[in-house]
Amino acid sequence: MSVAADRIRFETEPSKYRHWRLDVDGPVATLTMAVDPSGGLRDDYELKLNSYDLAVDIELHDALQRVRFEYPRVKAVVITGGLDKVFCAGANIQMLATSSHAHKVGFCKFTNETRNGIEEMSTRGGQFVLAAVNGTAAGGGYELALACDEILLVDDRSSSVSLPEVPLLAVLPGTGGLTRVVDKRHVRRDLADVFATKAEGVKGRQALEWGLVDAIAPPSTFDELVADRAKARAAGSDRPDEAEGMRLGPLEHRFVRVDVDGDVGVATITVLAFSSLIESLEACRELDDAILDLRFNEPVAGTWVLRTEGDAERIVVADEAMGGDGWLQREVRLFWGRTLKRLDQSSRTLVALITPDSCFTGTLAELALAADRTLLLDDGETSMRLTEVNDGRYPMANGLSRLATRFWGRDDDLARARSVLRKHLAGADALEAGLVTAAPDDLDWDDDVRLLLEERASFSPDALTGLEANLRFPGPETMETKIFARLAAWQNWIFQRPNAVGPEGALPRYGTGSRPTFDRRRVG
């Protein structure tokens, strides 16, 4: 039976899991994947051999959040397979073959975001993630392992790691695989080419020699290897030995309000002021959920209007409470960072509207800085206010703050913006500081906003997506931006090619017994 539902829901909790098991043993947590074949999002495919769809990945995302917040004493996380001889077979192929282009793209993006979050746990969260590859890891299965800090492979003469997408499916290993193989694991590019065209993959010692895995062990000592490595990594963690976790209860929708107006293609996201660490965490959870809900369930709302409401002093207090060295403070900051990056990566026009009741300060000023356009009502009173929080607490995927990205290559303008931190900036001052796109007065405001939203709705959504994906990320590139731009953009192209998705293409033909027919001409 499938979890059929018109609307895809991202909120879940462990008692509802069908695919993952979370076991915590002192400083080590183990996430075991044992996918229920009939537990997919739709019922026209079966999730055999630990293959996954969005439903499986929603659980993984939830489980990782809980490890971070509910289990502060966990210092190492082991991800492993719960089926015989299989670690994970990657994204389900029948699902890919029967999903819309938009679903494939959205699914890959969410999966990538979750993988990036795994990497962040190891690099910034003090919870090192290890892949205990106790069976075959194919495609997205190996890509999941690639996101971990260490890959341990059982050396049993049958278990391999592989990226069989190109030879078997005519698509890319698009969840970071190609990028991480050469840019993270530094596999030599010609060997990476051999590897990614070798459907059966690479096993044991050769996988180790090529740099595809970090350690191997025979079945008899594999569990010991995993336990030893987890213990060793845990020893390097700065997570506390004693601390109470923060239970993530059901969302209460106290801080984020969403209104969708399909006719004009607009969703308005209003974030209400919060004033404590706990409220900030709740607001962030609600915002994250709202972004995912709108991405998947409201594709016609091509513009997201970002609003805030309440007393800006409350945000200042909350931002203060989020500072400091505590594990929870750090996790809340990192979570805001991920959620804001999710906003940056959303294929929607972002318009921030700053009005008299707004509180665009500190953490919430990031919404204005993330926007493609920011309008501030010039009524002499309405203002925004940057704080130190905007000068580095929430780096974008490119490694820079949104403020530094905004003034990329214009150091004087950046210095000027930094000189007005903590100042209330109304109309002309906000314009002068380069922080808003326009500051219409009362007479013009309604028309200007309406015209902007109407104009945006009149453009091709695809062209806007390409435009925004290029203008939002000036400056340096990182492995993360490479994955979202270079790799994902190529995958999106391939996801439209007849050789992959046409009637004679590789995806629909997979498993039918008949080979795909390819147009052999190269493009470009």
Added chain:
Amino acid sequence: MSVAADRIRFETEPSKYRHWRLDVDGPVATLTMAVDPSGGLRDDYELKLNSYDLAVDIELHDALQRVRFEYPRVKAVVITGGLDKVFCAGANIQMLATSSHAHKVGFCKFTNETRNGIEEMSTRGGQFVLAAVNGTAAGGGYELALACDEILLVDDRSSSVSLPEVPLLAVLPGTGGLTRVVDKRHVRRDLADVFATKAEGVKGRQALEWGLVDAIAPPSTFDELVADRAKARAAGSDRPDEAEGMRLGPLEHRFVRVDVDGDVGVATITVLAFSSLIESLEACRELDDAILDLRFNEPVAGTWVLRTEGDAERIVVADEAMGGDGWLQREVRLFWGRTLKRLDQSSRTLVALITPDSCFTGTLAELALAADRTLLLDDGETSMRLTEVNDGRYPMANGLSRLATRFWGRDDDLARARSVLRKHLAGADALEAGLVTAAPDDLDWDDDVRLLLEERASFSPDALTGLEANLRFPGPETMETKIFARLAAWQNWIFQRPNAVGPEGALPRYGTGSRPTFDRRRVG
């Protein structure tokens, strides 16, 4: 009358130009664009208002090469429009609307390469390029200006710069426009968003304030401004005051041989040994022409086998002759650099085969380092040899040598490869140094090569293109890699979207009087 031809030819010379005029006056050259509306590559569109197609850009590419080689004393180049009120209207829309997906992609790639070459003239070639925008510059017209070192705009109340692709055509300004606006000219991202959605563009003082142009002047003093700026830039050039140019005669096809076997989808490119500066230039011209010819005219040849033939000592002599500070030596080196980058950017599998008659040394060893797979015959004699040339003379688009890219993140391996410069490396030694993918012996060679080529031909060409575009460029990203990956990959995606190219899409509907009908759903 069109220049109709089954095969697109890239070789041309000034007496055949229909669209560009090259005037040289002391240290300043002027390239004037006055497109012949009926001089396009096909005759089903007219190149009105200085719009361009590949035929126009082939002439520009040729003219720039001649400025570099035939006019060594030129220190500044002015690109301007030769029509009334028009600088350049960008790529011809009817051409785009009626071209195949593959032609659009190939055309944009070549255009991008030419624009990158313009930038290289200013940054490395001592010939500063200025855009004298003496009329409207729209879309690709403004993108041509963006590739120049300075943009001078006439302030006549009508001439504007614009990127109207998104609002009018539902595609991107994909020839570097979006990238250069934010990453080169550092236009603030929200202003860039306004600019790139404003079909009518921006004029005069506002263009200057937003950073879209470098200087403005009314018509009465515009020519003076251009002359002054050209003179000022020329003063900073290290080009010689006195020197004879190197005439670029018709290609003689003495150094590059191409054999196409459509049945197995393979083109074999054989470069013969050259032994002087002049021969090296000729070989490079022939290789560049061969790459372009194969890209556009032999799309079924999805694999390019790279071979070399002759005495490797000749290459060593030529490489020595290419060294040094002379303008010509530098230009020949830069030209090889561009040609090798063109190889990197070609959507073809590159296989280098090193056999007894090969001369993979120095400049020609770059072909082996550029390849996705390199096979060396292990017969005890066949060898390759790196030299200092391979350690930095020819940076890739990512700014690194191909050698450093190969060992990205593996400093020990890079140091080991550097330690064998100038050594003849046969079978096991080449393998040990990590310079070849495999070294089959006589018994296995034929089968191994055949199987590799057959396997490659059995894969989806599109998936291979995506694979190669991701594995070839580990390490840092630059504006150039951003243009070819992020921007071009998104554009290629959009070039397949119904909103752009479907029967009701913006490209076919443009100029018909009926508005396009868009599917308003966002993807991702």
